[in-house]
Each structure stands twice: as C-alpha cells, then as structure tokens.
Amino acid sequence: MKFFLDTANLDELRKGADWGIVDGVTTNPSLIAKEGIPLEERIRQICAIVDGDISAEVVSTKFEEMVPEARKLAAIHKNIVVKVPLTRDGIKTTAKLSKEGIRFNVTLCFSSGQAILAAKAGATYVSPFVGRLDDIAQDGMTLISDICQIYRNYGFKTEVLAASLRSPLHVAQAALAGAHVGTLPFKVLDMLFNHPLTDKGLDQFLKDYAKAFQEVGTR
Numbered sequence: 414m415k416f417f418l419d420t421a422n423l424d425e426l427r428k429g430a431d432w433g434i435v436d437g438v439t440t441n442p443s444l445i446a447k448e449g450i451p452l453e454e455r456i457r458q459i460c461a462i463v464d465g466d467i468s469a470e471v472v473s474t475k476f477e478e479m480v481p482e483a484r485k486l487a488a489i490h491k492n493i494v495v496k497v498p499l500t501r502d503g504i505k506t507t508a509k510l511s512k513e514g515i516r517f518n519v520t521l522c523f524s525s526g527q528a529i530l531a532a533k534a535g536a537t538y539v540s541p542f543v544g545r546l547d548d549i550a551q552d553g554m555t556l557i558s559d560i561c562q563i564y565r566n567y568g569f570k571t572e573v574l575a576a577s578l579r580s581p582l583h584v585a586q587a588a589l590a591g592a593h594v595g596t597l598p599f600k601v602l603d604m605l606f607n608h609p610l611t612d613k614g615l616d617q618f619l620k621d622y623a624k625a626f627q628e629v630g631t632r
C-alpha cells in the first residue's frame with residue numbers, strides 16, 4: 414500500500430518525508446486555503462520536498478475552464494496528478510486529457526457507480542472518501558472493498574486511493590480491503606507508530622542491557 418500525506422503543510426511534509434515512508438501527497442482547495450499560499454507556489458514547494466505523485470486540484474467547475482487549468486497544473490512538474498471532482502465536467506476533462514498523457518485523481522467519490530465512471534475515463538486514481546460516509550452513518554470501508562472488487566473484475570488500471578482516513582484503524586481496514594493507496598493526514602501517519610507494548614518492550618530491553626553491562630563492569 415502506498416502512503417500519501419493529505420496535507421499542504423510543509424513542516425508536516427518534511428517530517429513525513431524524513432521518515433522515508435511517504436510515497437506522495439494529496440492536496441485539495443481547503444488544505445491549500447488553510448496554508449494561505451497560492452496554489453501553484455505551494456505545489457512547487459511540495460514537489461521540492463516529496464519525490465512522488467502530488468495531487469493538485471482544479472478550482473474550475475466547467476469543462477471549458479477545467480481543461481486549460483488542468484493543463485497548467487500538469488505543466489508544473491512531472492509528478493503532478495491533476496485532481497478533479499467526480500462531476501460530469503470532471504469526468505469529461507479526465508477522458509479528454511488522460512489520452513494526452515495527463516494523469517488524474519478523480520475525487521469526491523461516494524459510490525461504486527461513480528468509481529466506474531472514473532476508471533472508464535482513464536483516471537490514474539479514484540478517491541473514495543471513507544470518513545465522510547461514516548459521518549452520515551454509511552459504511553465508508555465497504556465502498557473501498559466494493560470498488561477494489563469491481564476494478565479487479567474488469568482489470569481496470571485505475572488505483573483506489575482511500576481518502577478521508579481519520580484513524581490508524583481506517584488505514585489498516587483500507588489496506589485489508591485492497592486499497593492501492595491511503596492518503597493520511599500527518600496526525601494519522603504519526604499515530605500509526607504507536608503501540609504501548611512497543612514502548613514497554615523497548616524499555617525492558619534497554620533496562621536488561623544496561624543492567625547486564627553494569628554487572629559485567631563491576632566484576
């Protein structure tokens with residue numbers, strides 16, 4: 414499973430990249446707005462930190478404007494994956510420009526039927542939102558396994574990018590369901606490290622080691 418960081422914050426990206434386990438980055442207009450830096454400038458900065466697929470999302474909603482915006486974003490860096498919403502215009506843009514070699518992440522996917530549209534349009538990634546379905550009392554994780562199964566049935570090349578993952582449990586469940594990628598807020602990536610038995614075991618190892626060598630030293 415590839416791990417992407419779902420953030421536009423450079424400190425978080427540097428920390429994650431430093432661990433050597435981050436394969437890419439996803440951003441969206443809300444995450445960019447939170448940082449207060451114009452989209453293209455922030456995307457260039459992100460590309461300099463993480464060498465992997467970087468999703469940059471369009472803010473146009475109409476096909477006629479989405480196409481030039483997608484081309485402009487894709488031209489920023491070879492690692493850019495243009496993110497478009499799962500709308501008629503987003504799918505039409507994906508179908509047109511993926512034939513030219515531009516890669517797309519179709520986002521805001523909330524049903525298996527929508528995921529089929531993204532695959533048929535030639536998207537590199539589809540982003541089903543797990544947490545936001547859980548928020549409305551629908552099982553977000555079932556959607557991940559359903560899409561994985563449907564893509565397997567037909568040999569679709571589109572990768573399932575599990576998004577809106579809110580906890581380490583979500584990450585493990587998405588992996589179990591077969592998601593190719595999980596995009597994680599930094600906090601969730603950080604939480605994945607934690608286990609009380611790891612801390613307890615390490616503490617014991619170090620105490621035993623120190624004790625043994627102290628004893629050898631005093632003989």
Ligand code: G3P
Pocket residue numbers: 419439440441542544545576577578579596
């Ligand atoms: O990048 C989109 C997605 O991951 C958002 O997550 O927690 O705002 O639903 P969330």
